[in-house]
Amino acid sequence: MREGPNIAAIAAMVGDPARANMLTALVNGEALTATELALEGGVTKQTASSHLSKLEAAGLIAVEAQGRHRYYRLADADVAGLLETLMGVAARAKALRTRPGPKEPALRRARLCYDHLAGELGVALFDAFKKNKWIVPGPEKTFALTRLGRVKVSTFGVDIAELEQGARPVCRACLDWSVRRHHLAGALGAALLENIFERGWAAQRGTSRIVEFTRYGETALQRAFMFDLNAL
Structure with a gap:
């Protein structure tokens, strides 16, 4: 009998179309009810409840009770990273879902x-982080901040020492399903976005992603991190 992680069990959890759609709906970090x-x-509430129980038992989602309602979210950033990577692979393989209605350029932007x-x-x-040598590659799609990189993000208002104390990788490459190249994830990616929101440079549109x-x-943003989107 083989020992080690059972990836088939996780793949089966994610591979069901209904469960895949539920998990994808949670990728933006939002917590949703079973009804939502x-x-x-695309299933009944009873069927959704069964799916959610299986996902929770598999450690892919977490549930939080608030009043009479139960809210479901992804278990952690690792699960979100797995889903985003799968979305990138699916896009590259042209395994795309077709939905009615207009395309959303803002979602790709x-x-x-x-x-x-x-x-x-x-x-x-x-x-820009790679071009300006603010990060260097590490193991398993992680990156380390260089001395210049530490100065850059510290100047932007990110507490690097605090990020390094956490269990989460500071810098990680995450495959982007729409652009089909990597974007910056990890604790630094989260801290930068939080800082962007706090500065009022951007905001989340309602409950969408x-x-x-x-x-x-x-x-x-482009001036602060020395890049021109149209030139990259």
């Missing part, structure tokens, strides 16, 4: 990937 997730999965910035702006930001930058905010 049933609509996302800038969006949430769990708790960090994805889309064209997220990829351009990651490219779209991150809307102000005209000033997008210009300020």
Whole structure:
């Protein structure tokens, strides 16, 4: 009998179409009710409840009770990273879902990937970190901040020492499903997006995954991290 992680069990959990749609709906970090997730999965409330129990038992989602309601979210950033990577592979393999209605350019421009910035702006930001030698490659898609990089992000208002005390990798590459290149994830990716929100440069559009930058905010981001989106 083989020993080690049973990836087949996790793949089976994610591979069911209804469960896959439910998990995808949670990638932006939002917590949703079973009713909302049933609509996302295209199943009845009873069937959704069964799926959610299995996902919770598999450690892919967590549940939080508030009053009479139970809210479901992804278990952690690792699960979000797994889903975003799968979305990238699916896009590259042209395994795309077709939904009625207009395409959403804003979703491709800038969006949430769990708790960090994805889309064209997220990829351009990651490219800038590599081009300016603020990060260097590490093991398993992680990156380390260089001395110049530490100065850059500290100047932007990020407490590097605090990020390094956590269990989460500081810098990690996350495959972007729309651009099909990597954007910046990890604790630093989350901290940068939080800082962007605090500066008022951008905001999340309602409950969607779209991150809307102000005209000033997008210009300020590109100036702060020395990149021109149109030139990358």
